[in-house]
Amino acid sequence: MYRLLIFFSLVTFIFSSGCYYDSEEDLYPAANCSTDAVSFANDIQPIINNSCIVCHSTVANLGNITLEGHTAVLKYANDGTFLGSVKHLSGxxxxxxxxxxxxxCSIAKIESWINAGSPNN
Ligand code: HEC
Structure with missing residues (x-):
């Protein structure tokens, strides 16, 4: 009887744990991720605004790095640090x-935009 109880508790535990932190985007990054014709205004700046601008706005300027606007971002697209830093590459x-x-998906968009010559589109 006890063994049966332990067995069922284990089964319940295994089925109820596991999924909480899974998000669709992390599990299936390729699904619904379009890297065609990536736009600076519609794709790249919004990614920056979500994840980077708190530290890299013109005002915050942490590390003396501003990522506000195409001219500012282009500098780090060209010197490789934009992609290297978001991909966590060594160096x-x-x-x-x-x-x-x-x-x-965001990283793939950044890479595709840089490969297209980092246009101001
Ligand atoms: C919590 C604050 C913070 C956030 C958020 C942040 N950064 Fe930074 N970033 C810094 C600081 C501080 C430095 C300078 C010190 C250093 O290089 O670690 C820096 C440096 C950099 C550099 C220069 C890296 C190098 O190797 O020379 C780049 C490029 C950069 N950030 C891009 C980004 C991008 C892109 C994002 C968003 C995906 C981002 N940062 C988010 C604080 C931040």
Missing amino acids: YSAMPQGSSKIND
């Missing part, structure tokens, strides 16, 4: 500082 400061990586 770059991992960004966002103190947090986990931004989602794979």
Whole structure:
């Protein structure tokens, strides 16, 4: 009887744990992730505004780095630190500082935008 109870508690535990922290975007980054014709205004700046602007607005300017507007971002797109930092590549400061990586789809969009020549579109 006790064994049966323990067995059922275990089964209940296994089925009820596990899914809480799973988000669809982390589990299936490729699904619904379009990296065609990535736009600076509609894709890249919003990603920055969500995850980076608290520290890298013109006013905050942490690390003397501003990511507000195309001209400002272009500098770090060109020198490789924008992509290196969001991908947590060695040799770059991992960004966002103190947090986990931004989602794979956002990183893929940034990479695609840089590969397209970082247009102001
Ligand atoms: C909590 C504050 C904070 C957030 C959020 C943050 N950064 Fe930073 N970032 C810093 C500081 C401080 C530095 C300078 C010190 C350093 O390089 O670690 C820095 C440095 C950088 C650098 C220069 C890296 C290098 O290797 O030279 C880049 C590029 C950068 N950040 C981009 C970003 C991007 C893109 C995001 C959002 C995905 C972001 N940061 C989010 C604080 C932040």
